[in-house]
Amino acid sequence: RFVNLIADSDQDSADSDPSNDEKLNSKVLVGLSTIKNVDRSMRERRMILHQHLNVIIQKILNFIDLSQANTNPWSIAAQLASCRGLISRAVKYKFIDSILKCTTVETPSSGVPKIAVDRIVASAARDKQVRSADYTGAVQNSVFGQAFRQLWSHHPSKLKPPRQPGSRPHISFDVKFKGEHAQGEGGLYRAFFTDIGRELHEILGDDGEAIYTLPLFIQCPNKQSLLGENRDKFIPRPSSTGNLHLTLYEFVGRLIGIATRTGIFMKCDFPSLFWKPLVGVGLTQKDLENIDKSFSHGVLQRLREYTNDDEKSFKSDFGDTLTYSVHLSDKSFVQLRNGGESMPVVFEDRILFAEQALKIRLNESQRQLKAIKQGFTSLIPEELLCLCTWEDLERKVCGKPTIDIGLLRRHTVYGGVDPNAPHIRFFWQVLTEFTQDERRKFIKFSWAQERLPSNDEDFVHPGQQIRLLIKTRQMKDGENPDDAFPRADTCFFNFELPPYSSLEATRSKLTTVINLDAGMDGDVDVDIGDEFGVISDDEDDEDSSLSS
Structure with a gap:
């Protein structure tokens, strides 16, 4: 476990290099020093052995038939x-990216598929759904529903275009937002996936029971019981098993696969119960505990702890409330025998009930997850998944959940402005003081997605180098910079910062813009007007004078 932990921290280091197997970088040495009860020299020898193992694996991966992982145990x-937990993420991700590059399909002369999404209609449908509790119109008019109607008919092979040379963003399809005046590709493409991620997790209201934008995912039971971990996570809705539901789940998988292929980090706040089946790893009671601690500990664990002399305690604890039926995460239920919902479990059946109930709960979303995996592997070769732990896949799809200001600062360049200028220093101080939620809002404002690459290596990935470009916003004659708002070009991750005179002015204006939902044309408020918003994607993405 400790080797895997330190190996994971190694991937976030700027000087991490799995080919350098004779020495350990400074960050790994610091991490090793936190491990107690293991001799220091032994710790370091184990890590050197781990690095040497990864050098060998990196050299032979191209010659291994990964399709045999699930068919030939020898x-x-x-x-x-x-x-798989001992293979470093740097080695895995480099290999995965090379395979994705080799499995692209040339774009036809007509170009990539094109879709048009009306986010204004989607917003109106959400408002109507809250009033009427009608899923039909909301699903059809949601960003997800509009995209489904336009993309589902395209064969997945048409959504695997090669990365184009130059600075053009890597996209699988061209998306336009109706009624919004943004141009270009990259910013709109990222904003589309941000909208999809939001809708998959969106709760519109709670009138005794949560109202969701889409009938596909629900909050974990731990959220409802206020117990355990993952209260912010979502799981597939167990009762959504109709043919249309399963088709929509497959489309979810396709979108996740498309985002992964094109380097877009997509919001997928799902627990291990979601990710493990995708990588072919079995589920355990711990995975159930991670979403429903009340049932896992309060029922299953307690049933196993009774001895043969505890029948009175069993009856006192459960009475007639424990029946031969199992309630799933969305409160639907499965009967273990005919009439089981009204038939109390007898003491002699407690262990059998616990085993059957655990199996049912771990498989409550099996059909949905199978559909998602089918969609995902239509874009991402399934053979690659055997190399990934569930945490590896989550990180590859979602990026790093926290915004590391030090990491972002290392990959920031400046256009025609001194990095030590007062307003630049104010900016970094405010960003450092922001909460993680506020930092994600800033990334969304300036780049149209909420997560950054996980480490230095991912920022400088060949063919898609990512950096934040900060310029000073030019003021008109007589204009007070403290009254102006920052602007962003989401296509190229460019940010224009007015030359604010104080930390307070910087904090005030930056906080304002990240908390306003501007759409893609910046038309937010009549008092702000053109002073605020997202710059058109067709503006220049480079500056004649850049400094890091």
Whole structure:
């Protein structure tokens, strides 16, 4: 466990290099020093051995038939899969990216598929849904529903275009927002996936029961019981098993696959119960506890702890409330025998009930997850998943959940402005003082998505180098900079900062813009007007004078 922990921290280091297997970088040494009860020299030797192992794996991966991982338990692929936690993310991600590059399909002369999304209609449908509790119109008019109607008919092979040379963003399809005056591709494309992620997790209201934008995902039971971890996570709705539902789940998988192929981090706040089946790892009671601690501990664990002499305690604890039926995460239920919902469990059946109930709960979303995996693997070769732990896949799809200001600052360049200018220093101080939620809002405002690459290596990935470009916003004659708002070009991750005179002015204006939902044309408020918003994507993405 400690090797995997330190190996993971190693991937966030600027000087991480799995090919350098004879020495450990400074960050790994610091991490190793926190491990107690293991001799220092032993810790370092183990890490050097781990790095040497990854050098060997990196050299042979191209020669291994990974398709045998699930069919031949004696194959090298199966052995690699069994120790996937020891393979560093740097090695995995580099190999995965190389395979994705090799499995692209040339774009036809007509170009990539094109879709048009009306976010104004989607917003109106959400408002109507709250009033009428009608899913039909909301799903059809949601960003997700509009995209489904336009993209589902396209074969997945048409959504695997190669990355184009130059600075053009890597996109699988061209998206336009009706009634919004933004141009370009990259910013709109990222904003589309941000909208999709929001809708998959969106709760419109709670009138005794949560009202969701889409009938696909629900909050974990831990949120309702206020117990355990993952209260902010979502899981597939167990009762959404109709043919249309399963088709929509498959489309969710396709969108996740498209985002992964094109380097877009997508909001997927799902627990291990979601990710493990995708990478072919079995579920345990711990995964159930992570979403429903009340049932896992309060029922299943307690049933197993009774001895044969505890029948009175069993009856005192449960009475007639425990029946031969299992309630799922969305309060639907499965009967273990005919009439089971009204039939109390007898003491002698407690262990059998616990085993059957655990199996049912762990598989309550099996059909939905199978559909999602089918959609995902239509874009991402399934063979690659045997190399990933569930945490690896989550990080690859979602990026790092926290915004590391130090990491962002290392990958910031400046256009025609001194990095030590007062307003630049004010900006970094405010950003450092922001909460994680506020930092995500800033990234969304300036780049149209809420997460950053996980480490230095991902920022400088060949073919898609990512950096924040900060310029000073030019003021008109007589204009007070403290009255102006920052602007952003989301296509190229460019940010224009007025030359504020104080920390307070910087904090005030930056807080205002990140908390306003501007759309893509900046038309937010008559008092702000053109002073605020997102710059058209067709503006220049480079400055004649850049400094890091």
